[in-house]
Amino acid sequence: MAEAEVGDNVIDVDPTIRALEERVAELLGKPAALWTPSGTMANLIALSVHLRRGDRFLAPRGAHVLTNELGSAAWLAGGMPEPIETDAGPGRPSSTAVRRLTAGASKTPYYALRTTLLCLENTHNAAGGAVTPPDEHAQLVATARDSGLAVHLDGARLWNAAVALDVPPAALTVGTDTVSVCFSKGLGAPVGSAVAGSIAFVEQARRMRQMLGGGVRQGGILAAGCLHALDNLDDLAADHANAERLADGLREFDWDVVQPETNIVLAGVADVPATLAALRDVGVLALPMAGKVRFVTHRDVTAAEIDEVLRRIGEERARRERRHEATTVRA
Ligand SMILES: Cc1ncc(COP(=O)(O)O)c(C=O)c1O
Numbered sequence: 001m002a003e004a005e006v007g008d009n010v011i012d013v014d015p016t017i018r019a020l021e022e023r024v025a026e027l028l029g030k031p032a033a034l035w036t037p038s039g040t041m042a043n044l045i046a047l048s049v050h051l052r053r054g055d056r057f058l059a060p061r062g063a064h065v066l067t068n069e070l071g072s073a074a075w076l077a078g079g080m081p082e083p084i085e086t087d088a089g090p091g092r093p094s095s096t097a098v099r100r101l102t103a104g105a106s107k108t109p110y111y112a113l114r115t116t117l118l119c120l121e122n123t124h125n126a127a128g129g130a131v132t133p134p135d136e137h138a139q140l141v142a143t144a145r146d147s148g149l150a151v152h153l154d155g156a157r158l159w160n161a162a163v164a165l166d167v168p169p170a171a172l173t174v175g176t177d178t179v180s181v182c183f184s185k186g187l188g189a190p191v192g193s194a195v196a197g198s199i200a201f202v203e204q205a206r207r208m209r210q211m212l213g214g215g216v217r218q219g220g221i222l223a224a225g226c227l228h229a230l231d232n233l234d235d236l237a238a239d240h241a242n243a244e245r246l247a248d249g250l251r252e253f254d255w256d257v258v259q260p261e262t263n264i265v266l267a268g269v270a271d272v273p274a275t276l277a278a279l280r281d282v283g284v285l286a287l288p289m290a291g292k293v294r295f296v297t298h299r300d301v302t303a304a305e306i307d308e309v310l311r312r313i314g315e316e317r318a319r320r321e322r323r324h325e326a327t328t329v330r331a
Contacts, residue, residue: 001190001228006220009035010210016220020227024194027230028155028179029170033196034205035223037214039064039156042180042195043119044072045208046152049201050117050177053078057117058101058144060086060093062126062290064154065119079117090258091124092132095143106148118144121154122172123161126290129243129264131161134171141175151175156182156193160262163236177201186239186263187229188299191222235299239263242297242306249310253317258292265295278320282312 007014017035024033036042043065051057057073059066061083065073073079084101088094098118105115120140124130132140144151153176155161155169162169173179178197183189195205209215216222243260250257256268269275272288279286279293286295297306 001221001224004220004224006218008217009219010215010217012206014218014220014223016227017223020192020223020230021194023227023230024181025196027169028158028173028181028196030173030179030196030198032199032202033194034202034209035219035226036180036193036195036209037191037216037222038184039154039180039182039193040069040072041209041212041214042182042193043069043152043154044076044212045205045214046178046180046195046197047073047077047079047117047119048208049204050150050152051077051079052114052116054080055114055116056080056082057119058082058084058098058115058149059119060084060091060121060124060127062086062091062124063119063121064125064156065121067126080113082115086124086127088136089130090261091121091127091130092136093140095136095139098140098143099146102144102147102149104147115147116149117152118149119152119154120176121156123157123164123262123264125157125264128258128260128266128294129157129160129262131164131261132172133165134167134174137172138174145175150177152177153179155179157185157262159233160186160236160240163233164240164262183226183229186236186296186298187226187232189222189225189229192226194226232299236263238303239297239299239301242301242303243295245303245306246295246297246309249306250313253313263297265297266290266292267295268292278316279313282316284309284312 004016021033057079084093122132183192258266
C-alpha cells in the first residue's frame with residue numbers, strides 16, 4: 001500500500017484504483033466496475049441508478065439494504081422497500097415468493113405502484129452468512145426478469161459464497177445488472193468496496209459517487225490493499241473452517257448455534273445484551289444481530305485463537321455455574 005502508484009480518482013487517473021476496477025469487473029463478469037469507500041455507498045449508488053422515486057424494490061427479509069443502511073434506499077434513492085419471505089432456506093427466498101410479488105409488474109397501470117428492482121444478498125449477513133447456490137440464484141434472476149425487474153446483487157461477502165461453493169465469483173452474478181462487493185470484511189483490506197455493471201451504469205454510478213462525496217484523491221493506497229485482498233481470496237476457506245470450529249465448540253456448551261455456511265456464527269441465547277457483556281468481560285468480541293449473538297471469523301483470527309475463545313467461554317460458564325450453585329445452597 002505504501003508503494004502504490006496514485007493519482008486523482010475524481011478525474012479517473014489513479015492507476016491503482018483503475019487496476020482494481022478492471023480486476024473486479026473481470027472477476028464479477030461485468031463490463032466495468034467502480035471503487036467506492038464502503039459497501040453502503042456501493043449499494044446506495046446502485047439503487048439510486050436503478051430506482052425512480054416511489055418505485056418498489058424487493059429484497060430478502062433481513063437484507064442489509066432493508067435493515068442496516070438507515071433507510072437510505074428510501075430516503076436517498078427514493079425506493080419503497082418490500083421484504084421477500086425467505087422460504088427456500090436461511091436468507092433465501094424461493095422464486096415462487098418472488099413471483100408472488102412481481103406477477104404483472106411489467107403491465108402495471110399508471111395509477112399503481114411500480115415494482116422495478118430485485119435486490120439479492122449473497123452471502124446473507126443476518127441469516128448467518130448463508131449462501132445462495134448458482135441454480136437458485138439463476139431462478140431468482142429469471143423470475144425477476146420475467147416481470148421486467150432489474151437485479152442488483154449485494155455481494156459484500158460474495159467472495160465467501162464463491163469459496164464455500166468452490167465456484168468462480170462470476171458464477172454467482174449471472175444475469176444481474178449490478179453487483180456490489182467489499183474488500184474490508186473477511187478479506188481484511190482497511191477500506192474499500194466496488195460496484196460493477198455495464199459501462200453506461202458505471203458512468204452514472206461515477207456521477208452519483210461524486211454527489212455522495214465518494215470521489216477521492218490518492219485512493220490508490222487503499223486500492224492496493226483491496227488488490228492484495230483479491231490475491232488471497234482462497235484464505236477465506238480457513239475462516240469458514242474456524243467458524244465451524246467455533247460453532248462445534250459452542251454446541252458442546254449447549255449454545256443454540258445456527259450451522260455456519262461461511263464465516264459468520266449466529267447463536268440464539270436467552271439474553272443477548274447480558275451474553276455480549278459476559279463475552280466482553282473475558283475478551284471475546286461479538287455483536288448482536290437478528291436477535292442473536294453474531295461472531296465473525298476473519299483473516300486475523302487463527303484456529304488457536306478460536307480454541308482460546310472456547311476455553312474462555314467455558315471458564316466463564318463454569319464460574320457462573322459455581323455462583324449459581326452457591327446461591328441455590330444458601331437459599
Ligand atoms: C451484506 C452487506 N452489505 C453491505 C454492507 C455495507 O458495507 P459497509 O459496512 O462497507 O458500508 C454490509 C456490512 O456489513 C453487509 O453485511
